[in-house]
Amino acid sequence: QVQLQESGPGLVNPSETLSLTCSVSVGSIKGNYWSWIRQPPQKGLEWIGYIYYTGNANYNPSLKSRVTMSVDTSSNQFSLKLTSVTAADTAVYYCARLKDGYKNDYWGQGTLVIVSS
Amino acid sequence: DIQMTQSPSSLSASVGDRVTITCRASQDITNSLAWYQQKPGKAPRLLIYGASRLESGVPSRFSGSRSGTDHTLTISSLQPEDFATYYCQQYYSNLFTFGPGTKVDIK
Numbered sequence: 001q002v003q004l005q006e007s008g009p010g011l012v013n014p015s016e017t018l019s020l021t022c023s024v025s026v027g028s029i030k031g032n033y034w035s036w037i038r039q040p041p042q043k044g045l046e047w048i049g050y051i052y053y054t055g056n057a058n059y060n061p062s063l064k065s066r067v068t069m070s071v072d073t074s075s076n077q078f079s080l081k082l083t084s085v086t087a088a089d090t091a092v093y094y095c096a097r098l099k100d101g102y103k104n105d106y107w108g109q110g111t112l113v114i115v116s117s
Numbered sequence: 118d119i120q121m122t123q124s125p126s127s128l129s130a131s132v133g134d135r136v137t138i139t140c141r142a143s144q145d146i147t148n149s150l151a152w153y154q155q156k157p158g159k160a161p162r163l164l165i166y167g168a169s170r171l172e173s174g175v176p177s178r179f180s181g182s183r184s185g186t187d188h189t190l191t192i193s194s195l196q197p198e199d200f201a202t203y204y205c206q207q208y209y210s211n212l213f214t215f216g217p218g219t220k221v222d223i224k
Contacts, residue, residue, distance in 0.1 A: 037161075037215075045153075045161065045204055047213040058211045061118065094160055102208040103151055105172065107160035 002027040004095050004108035012089075012115050018082040022095030022108055029053050029071060033098035034078045036069065038091040039110075046091075050098050051078060085115045119143055119207050121216035129224040136192040138219045140205035145186055149209035152181055152190045155218075156201045164203075165190065195221070 008020035022034065036048040049059035051069040059067045068081045082089060092112050096104040120143040130136050140150065148168035153161040163172045165181040168188055178193040192199055200223055205216040 044218045045155075045206075045215040047206070047215055050213075061212060096160075102149065103163055103166040103172075104153075104161070104206075105163050107162075110160055 002097050002106040004097065004106060006093060006095050006108045006111040008111060008113070010112060010114060012085055012113060013117050014086055014115055015084055018080070018085050018089060018113055018115070020080045020093055020095075020111065020113070021077050022079070024076045024078070024097075027097075029073055029076045029078065033101045034069075034071070035094075035096040035098045035104050036080045037094045037096060037104070039094070040088075040091045048080065048082075048093075050101075052101075087115050089113070090115045118212060119146060119210055119214055121205055121207055121214050123203075123205060123216040123219050125219060126217065127220040127222065129222055130195050131224045132195055132197055134195045134224075136195050136199075136221060138190045138203055138221075140188045140190070140216050142186045142188070142207055142209075146207045146209035148183060149207055150181075150183070150188045151206045151208065152179075153204045153206065154199075154201045155204065161204065192221075 003025045005023045012018045030053045035050040051057040057069045066083045071078045092110040094110045095108045097106040099105045122141045150168045152165040155161040168183040169181040180191045182189045202218045202220045
């Protein structure tokens with residue numbers, strides 16, 4: 001079954017860029033859509049966006065000006081960049097496979113990113 | 118943007134109870150709705166997609182239905198492992214949105 005693992009800094013300074021990578025194992029990144037979802041502490045889930053393995057992406061309008069997603073098929077990884085972060089971006093960030101472009105059926109364990117100086 | 122609301126925001130129930138959670142969309146999303154279960158400290162788990170299609174491996178006590186813009190998740194007989202928070206998510210538009218969640222805890 002597909003396995004996903006998020007990686008990246010757990011602490012980011014305000015106004016800087018948050019960068020995370022999701023490594024996909026036991027399965028190919030090709031032919032699939034891939035999601036990023038986040039969850040602030042003690043709050044609900046927020047959809048960040050998704051990307052097709054070809055690089056076509058859709059982003060949450062509230063984050064669109066700050067978000068970039070990319071795919072590296074040679075490494076079987078996809079990535080998230082969020083610029084100009086503030087404390088409001090502190091959250092657990094999840095990556096997931098978006099099967100058939102609509103259902104997140106496999107998830108990473110999540111990684112906590114804290115925005116603080 | 119399509120907005121999703123859920124009711125109730127929380128509920129207390131006993132093992133064996135029938136539990137119903139409702140998710141309402143701000144517009145018709147047809148059957149483009151999924152339900153997820155999340156336990157503390159864990160990633161969400163897909164339960165239902167297409168409003169009523171059970172994901173592989175999910176117990177049959179979970180079911181989903183739709184009436185207009187109202188979507189319902191039903192747990193026919195609540196089990197100890199079902200105490201969790203449940204989220205709906207629409208994918209009708211290519212800009213997805215989650216509902217705020219419903220926490221199910223032990224009475």
